[in-house]
Amino acid sequence: MEIPKVSICIPTYNQIHLLKKNLDSILMQEYHDYEIIITDDSSDDIVKDFIASYPPAFKAKMKYYKNNMQLGSPENWNEAIRKSSGKYIKIMHHDDWFNYSCSLQIFVDLLDNDVEASMGFVSSRIVNSDNFETTRINTPDSSRIEHIEKTPEILLYGNWLGPPSSMIFRKLEFDQYYDPNLKWFVDIDAYVYLLSKKSKLAFNPIEAVSIGSSAIQVTKQCEHNKTVNLFEFFYFLEKWGISDITENELILKKACVLLIDFDVKSRTEIRLAGFKGKLPKNLTSLIKYVNSLDD
Missing domain, CATH: 3.90.550.10 (Spore Coat Polysaccharide Biosynthesis Protein SpsA; Chain A)
Structure with a gap:
């Protein structure tokens, strides 16, 4: 054949x-x-x-x-x-x-x-x-x-x-x-x-x-899901060896958007989303920064 x-x-x-x-x-x-x-x-x-x-x-x-x-x-x-x-x-x-x-x-x-x-x-x-x-x-x-x-x-x-x-x-x-x-x-x-x-x-x-x-597509169901977005974002970073999110302007912007949209106050929330890998450097200071924007 x-x-x-x-x-x-x-x-x-x-x-x-x-x-x-x-x-x-x-x-x-x-x-x-x-x-x-x-x-x-x-x-x-x-x-x-x-x-x-x-x-x-x-x-x-x-x-x-x-x-x-x-x-x-x-x-x-x-x-x-x-x-x-x-x-x-x-x-x-x-x-x-x-x-x-x-x-x-x-x-x-x-x-x-x-x-x-x-x-x-x-x-x-x-x-x-x-x-x-x-x-x-x-x-x-x-x-x-x-x-x-x-x-x-x-x-x-x-x-x-x-x-x-x-x-x-x-x-x-x-x-x-x-x-x-x-x-x-x-x-x-x-x-x-x-x-x-x-x-x-x-x-x-x-x-x-x-x-x-x-509206019933999987992507639509994921789009505003905090757990899915946080887990997959940080899983992706670790998988592709991105250890410092401040080194790339667009990835930094994406991180800021996620942290703001899902009102992330600490690294613990990322762990609760199921991500058990290594978190990128400067993440703690970035979380503090985006939360200071509300002050």
Whole structure:
């Protein structure tokens, strides 16, 4: 059996009305050298029954796997990657979709045309999943991309690259997969890892994908969660060897924002969030400083 160039990995969980939009957008692609890996975290057979309605030739490209137990995010993503056989990995979350019939070709060209790139990405439309209205466009300028290539850790301040569905990467480069200890910063952690292998990004400004946004998404549930934010921020710093948060202006700004937004008064609150690793130097003085701003 011939190995496809691209594995389109779709970790699913219910919401078949959005999965339909996703699969229909794949069905219209002009580029055909792909397989579809569906790992299903749903509690019933709604996804399995739904995909049975597609034409036989399209279903032949699908490999469906029902998880024995719910894996959650990001392990369901990892499961799809583990089941894949393609040279390139194209994550497509079930609530995201391609905008054009040439979208997949655009992604493939990013890596085909730049062997030095660790991953390729495109501009993306952030779309309200309820009314399908575009709320914003995510597209970084060239200076921002250059900054990220040199210091990928600044993604901790803001994910200018976009979510996983706006990416394509080489499977051989991503041998550690998404970190199961993370949910909120899981995508930027993966980008930092990939850029540590090859510090080059390939980018096409075309808005080739739409990213569905809704209140029930894991990221929305994490966004204002004090425990998740504090644990993951300091876990990320330790993992990537950032021992002094004052050395990078953007990381320092992010630390200040977190400490202020979650009203952190002491290092104890960070420990209560579950972080047991080594805290960065100057943290105590930084906490005192941000709290003095209220005086």
